[in-house]
Each structure stands twice: as structure tokens, then as C-alpha cells.
Amino acid sequence: MPNNKSLQTKPSTVELIRKFQQLFSDLNHKQIAERLVKLVIAKPAVSRAVLIVERDSHLYVEAIASSGRHEPLVNGLATSLSRLNYLPHQCIHEVFDSGEACKLSATDIDNLGSLFTQKGARACYLHPILEKDHTIALFYMESEQELYQLEQAVQELDTVWIFSSLLVRQIIDMWHHEEQSERHRLAEQALWASETYLNAILHYSPALISVKDLDGNVVLASDHFKHMADIDESGFVGKNVFDVFPRDIAQSMWDIDIATKTNQQTYEVELDLMHKDGSLHTYLMVKFPLRGKEGKVFGVCTIGTDISERKLAENALREQQSRLNYMAFHDALTSLPNRSLFYDRIYHGLARARRSNSRVALMLLDIDRFKIVNDSLGHDAGDILLKAIAMRLTEGVRDMDTVARLGGDEFVVVLEGIHDVDDVIFVANKLLATLSRPLDISGHSISATVSIGVSIFPEDGADTDELLKNADIAMYKAKEAGKNNCQFYTKGMNATAVNYLLLENDLRRAIEQNQLALYYQPQIDLKTGDMTGVEALVRWQHPERGLVSPAHFIPLAEETGLIVPIGEWVLREACKQKKIWLDTGKNVGKVAVNLSPRQFRQKNFPGKVEAILQETGLEAKYLELEITESCAMEHAGETINQLNQLNQMGTFLAIDDFGTGYSSLAYLQRFPIQKLKIDRSFIHDIHDDANDAAIAKTIIGLAHNMQLRVVAEGVETESQAEWLRAKGCDQVQGFLYAKPMTAKQLESHFHNGRFCFDGTVISLESRLKVGA
Numbered sequence: 210m211p212n213n214k215s216l217q218t219k220p221s222t223v224e225l226i227r228k229f230q231q232l233f234s235d236l237n238h239k240q241i242a243e244r245l246v247k248l249v250i251a252k253p254a255v256s257r258a259v260l261i262v263e264r265d266s267h268l269y270v271e272a273i274a275s276s277g278r279h280e281p282l283v284n285g286l287a288t289s290l291s292r293l294n295y296l297p298h299q300c301i302h303e304v305f306d307s308g309e310a311c312k313l314s315a316t317d318i319d320n321l322g323s324l325f326t327q328k329g330a331r332a333c334y335l336h337p338i339l340e341k342d343h344t345i346a347l348f349y350m351e352s353e354q355e356l357y358q359l360e361q362a363v364q365e366l367d368t369v370w371i372f373s374s375l376l377v378r379q380i381i382d383m384w385h386h387e388e389q390s391e392r393h394r395l396a397e398q399a400l401w402a403s404e405t406y407l408n409a410i411l412h413y414s415p416a417l418i419s420v421k422d423l424d425g426n427v428v429l430a431s432d433h434f435k436h437m438a439d440i441d442e443s444g445f446v447g448k449n450v451f452d453v454f455p456r457d458i459a460q461s462m463w464d465i466d467i468a469t470k471t472n473q474q475t476y477e478v479e480l481d482l483m484h485k486d487g488s489l490h491t492y493l494m495v496k497f498p499l500r501g502k503e504g505k506v507f508g509v510c511t512i513g514t515d516i517s518e519r520k521l522a523e524n525a526l527r528e529q530q531s532r533l534n535y536m537a538f539h540d541a542l543t544s545l546p547n548r549s550l551f552y553d554r555i556y557h558g559l560a561r562a563r564r565s566n567s568r569v570a571l572m573l574l575d576i577d578r579f580k581i582v583n584d585s586l587g588h589d590a591g592d593i594l595l596k597a598i599a600m601r602l603t604e605g606v607r608d609m610d611t612v613a614r615l616g617g618d619e620f621v622v623v624l625e626g627i628h629d630v631d632d633v634i635f636v637a638n639k640l641l642a643t644l645s646r647p648l649d650i651s652g653h654s655i656s657a658t659v660s661i662g663v664s665i666f667p668e669d670g671a672d673t674d675e676l677l678k679n680a681d682i683a684m685y686k687a688k689e690a691g692k693n694n695c696q697f698y699t700k701g702m703n704a705t706a707v708n709y710l711l712l713e714n715d716l717r718r719a720i721e722q723n724q725l726a727l728y729y730q731p732q733i734d735l736k737t738g739d740m741t742g743v744e745a746l747v748r749w750q751h752p753e754r755g756l757v758s759p760a761h762f763i764p765l766a767e768e769t770g771l772i773v774p775i776g777e778w779v780l781r782e783a784c785k786q787k788k789i790w791l792d793t794g795k796n797v798g799k800v801a802v803n804l805s806p807r808q809f810r811q812k813n814f815p816g817k818v819e820a821i822l823q824e825t826g827l828e829a830k831y832l833e834l835e836i837t838e839s840c841a842m843e844h845a846g847e848t849i850n851q852l853n854q855l856n857q858m859g860t861f862l863a864i865d866d867f868g869t870g871y872s873s874l875a876y877l878q879r880f881p882i883q884k885l886k887i888d889r890s891f892i893h894d895i896h897d898d899a900n901d902a903a904i905a906k907t908i909i910g911l912a913h914n915m916q917l918r919v920v921a922e923g924v925e926t927e928s929q930a931e932w933l934r935a936k937g938c939d940q941v942q943g944f945l946y947a948k949p950m951t952a953k954q955l956e957s958h959f960h961n962g963r964f965c966f967d968g969t970v971i972s973l974e975s976r977l978k979v980g981a
Contacts, residue, residue: 238383239285241376242272248369249348250274250281254362257327259349261290261301264381268305270296271380275327287384297325297333301349304335308344311335314356332356334363338373346377417492417513420499425449425466428508438483458482462494469496469509479516490517525903529868532900540614542592543599551613551621555673558611558625559666568627569666572637573680574602576618577658577692582650590651597648598657605643606636616764620659621677630665630697637661637695645693658693660684669698713769715751716762720774724750727782728949731964732798732920732942735934740964742798742833744942745783746949747775767805776808777817784825784832786952791831795959799861801833806840810847815854822858829859833884837866841880849879856881863920868904878915885912889923889943895932902932909936 236244242260249258258274268290274283290298297313304311313333318326326333330351338346348370352359411418411431418431430445439453450459450466458480465476475497481489492513499508538550546554555571562569576598583591595618602612602620611623622640627633641661647654662684670676683698690696719725729743749757766772780802787800811817822829834855841848841864852862863884864877868891887908891901905921912919921933924943933941958964 238380238387239272239287241380241383242287243274243283243285245369245373245376246272246274246348247281247283249350249366250276250283252362252365254352254354254358255350256330256353257351259296260346260377261349262346262377262380263305263344264384268301294324295327296349297321297335300333300335301347304337304347305344308337308339308342310337312356312360327351329353332359334359336363336370338370338377340374340378345381346373348373415515417494417511419445419511421449421466421509421511423470423506423508425463436484438485438487454482465494465496466509466511469498470506473498473506480513490515491520492516522903522907525900526907529900529904540599543596543614545599545603545620546611546613548613548615551611551615551623552673554611554613555623555676558623559673561625562666565626567625568668569676570624570627570633570636571664571666571676571680572622572624572633572640572695573615573662573664573677573684574620574622574640574659575684575688577660577688579618579657582655582657586651586653590653593650594648594655594657597650598644598659601643601646602640605640621680627665633663633665633697634695637663641693641695660687660692661695662687662698663695664698712762712765713771716749716766716769716771719749719751720771720778724752725775725778726750726951727779727786728951729786729797729800729955730942730949731947731955732801732940733946734940735930735938740798741940742801743955744801744803744835745779745786746803747779763805767807770807772805772807773811776805777821779803780818781821781825784821784827787831788825788827789952790956791827795956796963797955799831799833801835801863803835803865804840806837809836809840809851810844814851815858818855818860819858830861833861833863835863835865835886838864838868839866849881852881868908882917884918884920886920886922887938892921892923892929892933892943893925895929905933906936909933909938913937 242262246258246260249255256276260271260273262269262271270286270288270290270293272283272285274281276282290296290301300311300313312335313321315331318330318333330353332352332355334350334352334356336348336350337344338348350359350363352362411429414431415433416431417433417437418429419427419434420429421427426449427445427447432444434440434445435442437453439455445453450462453459454462461478461480465478469476475495477496478494480492480494482492483489493516494511494513496509496511498506499510501507538547538553539545540547555569558569561567576594579591579594582594595614598620599612599614602622606612606622606624609625611621613621613623615621622636624633624636641659645656645658647656649655662680662682664670664676664679664683666676669679679698679702682702683696686702687694687696726748728746728748730746731740732742732744733739734741747759747763749759749762751757763772766775783800783802787797790797808814818832818834819829822832836848856862861884862880862882863886864880864882865886866888867885868888885908887905891905891908893901895901895905909919918939920940920942921929921938922942924930924933924941924945926945929943930941930945955964
């Protein structure tokens with residue numbers, strides 16, 4: 210039986226509670242965890258103590274204490290158990306599951322491996338902390354002494370174990386409270402941010418944004434509504450559409466709101482709304498239902514975007530496309546159908562004739578001695594004569610007949626529904642008489658005559674080309690017969706002295722006798738003024754005609770197929786010249802070569818390009834190949850395949866004459882191109898023609914949005930260059946900077962391997978300084 214003195218020295222339970230309350234009062238959860246492991250590490254037998262707590266079905270290491278030389282090292286972690294090494298994870302999970310203590314001897318530790326305990330540990334003890342028979346925490350203890358010594362220390366910590374369940378619960382509750390506080394803080398911050406964002410959007414957004422309740426009353430609206438002519442400074446909130454908009458517009462809005470609520474779907478409509486400044490703006494109004502958590506509609510949201518500029522650009526582009534479509538099928542001088550429309554008209558005319566078993570007469574007319582008019586009175590007089598001839602031809606035939614200009618001074622008349630040759634003779638004589646009436650041209654009375662050749666379907670040909678060929682032969686027979694008469698084609702006729710054939714023969718000899726030459730026109734960077742490359746342009750140095758422009762022989766080359774060897778010659782010579790410039794240290798940038806449609810459509814054209822590059826020793830990265838927009842869109846799938854092969858070789862690719870064709874953006878974005886070239890027709894009147902300006906601006910924006918560079922062709926005035934620079938155009942070429950020149954002429958502008966602007970070449974930098 211213990212004596213009274215020993216009973217008096219043992220602290221009572223009340224004293225222990227007071228002691229622990231004093232020890233842990235006013236501490237947060239991290240500090241409580243640190244105090245608990247510090248009490249455990251105070252035992253000499255314990256070298257490391259770890260408190261592991263279960264929170265929300267996950268195990269967290271709250272604190273770790275290690276014995277030090279002078280005082281223990283304590284760290285509060287609150288880190289997931291799975292992220293830490295040097296702890297026996299499996300044993301820890303087993304104790305949490307079983308609620309029973311676990312001890313490990315030196316042998317057990319060796320079996321676990323070096324990654325599960327601290328180095329030097331000879332004994333481990335895992336003591337669970339229970340709450341209602343559920344393990345809510347455990348103390349993991351290591352010792353560098355024997356296991357029995359660690360067990361003795363565990364027994365001496367009974368008081369700590371008793372109060373740990375209370376303190377661990379306090380740790381868990383504190384964590385939960387802190388998490389809830391943080392979530393509440395984040396929710397308040399998110400709400401504040403949402404309100405701030407919403408207010409900023411409503412205040413600064415250039416869009417009409419509104420929310421209406423089910424009765425049509427506006428409960429929220431952006432400040433942009435104050436720009437509307439019918440809304441005062443008090444805004445749109447608290448009103449409905451009938452309060453502020455004209456009756457017809459309000460009714461339209463109301464009907465769409467009703468449909469949005471009733472059908473519970475999104476609607477789009479374009480509305481023209483008047484601004485306070487009197488300008489009329491087009492808005493794209495998107496209306497969609499607003500639903501609550503239960504999915505029930507409680508209102509309608511409207512977002513209106515000002516699309517006025519886009520509509521203007523679209524209208525301008527549509528008008529331009531319409532104009533280009535007309536230009537594509539009509540002669541620019543006489544407004545008559547051109548060769549393309551003629552082929553379309555006669556194709557349908559022949560089809561009708563086959564069905565009705567009737568005839569079609571094709572009359573080919575050529576103006577007699579037209580060259581004399583041009584040479585003596587000038588080309589303006591020649592143009593006046595051509596327009597007068599066109600007008601008289603149109604007046605001299607029926608509405609159902611076709612009058613077309615094939616080119617130069619050559620016209621064609623197609624007469625349908627012919628049953629008797631006498632009808633054709635009557636029309637031919639009528640036209641000969643009408644066209645021979647004197648005309649007043651440039652103060653001179655001119656009597657122009659024509660020679661007419663006639664072929665009849667089906668006797669003289671089964672298709673258009675055969676009919677044209679035979680009418681052409683008959684027409685030259687008419688010229689041989691003294692001009693100003695009509696000849697019908699008959700079998701056995703021979704066309705003699707046909708200029709067309711002579712020109713074709715001359716062009717064939719031009720290739721064989723090296724009469725072709727390359728000229729180079731610099732391309733200029735608008736920002737730096739440096740030359741970024743040159744475009745190779747072919748010229749024909751005819752021994753008798755002199756320097757022949759491509760406009761005169763390229764169409765013939767296309768039609769006869771000679772464009773293929775010409776194009777191959779141009780590509781080879783351009784690559785040779787570029788290699789010479791590289792070898793001599795002259796930096797001219799890339800050399801650009803135009804590809805004709807027939808050349809580009811050749812079988813294995815990429816292989817031909819690769820062979821020429823290997824032959825000339827030029828790397829593909831210095832070569833830029835240009836195809837026209839119309840060529841690119843013809844057989845677009847084949848175009849993409851060809852361009853991909855050229856792109857993989859490393860060549861630079863560009864779309865030439867952009868804006869004159871009918872590109873589909875769906876195809877355009879699939880072309881592996883790096884550059885768009887704006888056609889010169891849009892540049893010429895860029896200051897005076899709003900449509901041209903809108904299209905050029907649209908092309909520049911489109912190119913930059915697609916990460917493409919954009920080049921403007923035909924820049925001839927400083928005002929054009931300034932406009933393009935202001936709109937962000939990257940490069941330009943044209944007579945303002947430099948005319949096409951031979952390789953030697955271009956080289957004369959090089960100093961120290963760099964192209965310099967002097968003489969006939971105008972420096973961009975010098976012009977900028979003058980302008981300043």
C-alpha cells in the first residue's frame with residue numbers, strides 16, 4: 210500500500226487537464242501538431258516522431274520532429290502522405306484500418322528496405338489515436354535504440370495519448386474551418402471579380418448587351434445603348450423595346466424575344482438602328498434564352514454587334530465580284546461578249562440546233578486595213594472605230610443572235626435558227642453596207658470595211674473550234690478577193706498569209722534562236738525600303754518587230770501550247786541568274802517566277818522544278834513560284850496536291866492577281882502558300898474608288914490573319930504607296946520604285962553586294978525623308 214507522500218506527489222487528472230489546456234491554448238492547428246510531436250520527441254529513446262492525421266478520407270503528415278544535438282527539430286507540414294518517402298506507408302495504412310498499434314524490430318526494418326525509414330533506425334512504433342473506435346490519427350516513432358527501450362518510452366507517454374484524440378479532433382476541425390473560410394473567401398472574390406467584369410463589359414463593350422425578364426422589361430443593359438437615337442442618357446434599364454424604338458423595329462424585336470422564350474432556342478437577325486449622330490448602323494442581334502438551375506427559362510439575353518463596316522466591305526466586294534464577272538465575260542472596250550462568253554453562247558446554240566434540226570451560221574469579221582488607222586490616227590482613233598463597229602454590228606442583227614469580239618479587230622456573229630443560206634447572205638450584205646457607212650473619227654471621215662468569212666453548222670463543222678477555223682479560212686479568202694466582201698467556206702479552201710500562223714512560227718523560232726530575254730523588277734519592303742526580291746518577266750526581242758510585250762505573245766503561246774517550253778526556259782534562266790548573283794555576293798532576295806495554268810497543270814510539274822534546281826545548283830528556298838488565283842481555284846484539289854509537293858521541296862509559294870478570281874476561303878486556307886499579291890487593277894484607283902480601297906484593305910487583313918505576307922503590284926504614285934503603308938501592306942512593286950530591267954542593269958545598282966536606289970530607281974528612304 211503506497212504511502213500518503215507518494216499519492217500527494219502524483220498529479221491529479223484535473224491538474225493534467227489544466228496543464229494541457231495551458232500548453233495548447235491559443236494555438237492554430239499547425240502549432241498544435243508541432244507541440245504534440247515535440248512532446249513525443251522529448252523522450253530520449255525517440256529519434257523521430259511523425260503525426261499523421263486522416264482528413265476527408267486522405268492521410269496527411271501534419272508534423273515531423275527529429276532529435277537534434279541541442280534541441281529537437283520540428284516542422285509543420287500538412288502534406289499528403291503519398292508525397293513523402295522514408296515512412297512505412299503500408300504499415301501506416303494497416304494501423305489506420307485495424308486501429309491496433311504496430312511495432313517494428315531491427316529485422317523488420319531491414320526487410321522493409323532503406324526507403325521506408327530514416328538511416329540508423331533500429332526500432333519503430335506506430336501508435337493509433339482513436340475516436341469512437343475509429344482511427345483518426347497515429348504517431349509514428351523511430352528509435353536508434355532497441356525496441357524494448359522504445360516501447361518503454363511509449364508507455365511513459367500515456368498522458369499525451371489520452372489528450373491527443375481531443376487535440377487531433379481540434380486540428381481536423383480547424384482545418385475544416387480554415388478550408389471553409391478559404392472557400393468563402395474565394396467565392397466572395399470570384400463574385401466580386403464577376404461583378405467587376407460584368408460592369409466593365411457593360412460600360413466599355415462596343416456591343417448592345419441586354420437581359421430582359423419574361424415580361425420583356427430590361428433588367429440589365431450595356432452603355433452602348435446610349436448611342437441609339439431613341440435612348441436617352443438614362444439608358445435602357447427598366448424599359449421595354451416599345452418604350453424606346455420605332456414601332457416596326459420594336460415589334461420585330463418583340464416577336465423574336467417571344468420566339469426565343471417559346472421555342473427555347475437561339476435566333477439571329479440583322480437590324481438597322483439609327484445613332485444619335487444620324488448615322489445608320491447595321492447590328493447582328495443574337496438572342497438566346499437564360500435558364501435557371503432547374504433549366505427553366507427566366508429571361509432573354511441579347512447581344513448586338515455592329516457589322517456596318519463588314520457589310521460595307523461585303524457589298525463592295527460583291528459589287529466588285531459582279532464587275533469582275535462582267536469583265537471576265539465581256540470585252541473591256543466594246544462591252545461585247547468576249548471569247549469566253551462567245552464559246553458559252555455558241556455551245557448552247559449548237560445544242561439547240563441539234564434538238565431542232567436547224568442550222569447555225571458563224572460569221573467571222575475582220576476590219577480591213579485597221580493597222581493603217583492605228584498607225585496614222587493613233588490608237589485612240591482605232592478604239593473609237595472598234596466601238597462604232599461593235600455598235601453597228603449589234604444593231605444589224607436580231608436580239609437572239611450573238612455578237613462578240615474575239616480580240617484585236619476581229620469580231621464574230623452567231624446566227625441561230627437558220628433554215629436557208631439566203632438568210633445568211635442577206636444578213637452579210639446588210640452588215641457590209643452598214644459598216645461601210647462613213648464615220649467621223651478625230652475630225653476625219655473614215656469609211657471602214659470588213660472581210661467576212663462564214664461557216665455553217667453542221668455542214669462546215671460539228672463543234673465551235675472547227676467552225677471558227679473554217680470561217681477564218683473563208684475570211685482570208687474574202688481578203689484575198691479584194692476585201693469588203695463575204696466568202697462562205699468550201700472544202701479545199703486554203704488560208705494563205707495568215708498572220709496568226711506567221712506569228713506562231715516566229716514564236717517557235719524565238720525559242721530555238723534564243724530571242725527571249727528575262728527582265729527583273731524589284732520588290733520593295735514598305736517598312737525598311739530594302740529590296741526583298743525580284744520578279745522575272747519574259748520579253749521577246751524579235752529581229753524585225755523589236756521588243757515584243759508579253760501581252761502580245763503570251764496569249765498565243767497559251768493557246769498553241771508553246772507556253773510550256775517558254776515557261777520552262779524562264780524558270781531555268783531565272784534559277785541560273787539567281788545562282789550567279791548568290792555566287793558573286795549580290796543579295797537580291799528571292800526570285801519570283803510566274804507559272805501559266807498549262808505549265809502548272811503538267812504531269813509531275815514539281816519533279817520538273819526539282820530537276821531544274823538540281824541542274825542549276827540553286828537551293829529551293831531562293832525560288833518563289835506564283836500562280837494566278839483563277840488557276841489555283843481550277844481543280845482546287847489537284848492544286849493543293851501540286852502546291853504541297855512544291856512546298857515540301859522548300860520553294861516559296863504565292864497567289865498572283867489575288868482578288869480577280871473567286872477564291873473559296875475553305876480552299877485558300879488549305880493552300881501551303883506564304884504570300885498574296887494584290888492585283889494592280891485594285892491599286893490604280895485606290896484613292897478614288899471606294900470599292901477598290903475596301904477590297905485592298907480586306908485582302909491585306911485576310912492575308913495577315915492567315916499569317917501571309919501581302920504584296921501590291923502596279924504601284925505608280927507616292928499616294929498609292931502611302932495608302933498601302935498605312936494599311937499595313939508588307940511589300941510593293943511598280944514603276945514608282947523601279948521598272949523591269951535586265952540582269953546587267955540590276956547589277957549596276959549594287960554596291961558592296963547590296964542593292965542601292967539611284968538613277969531610275971527611287972529610294973524609299975529618300976522619299977520618306979522628303980515627305981517628312
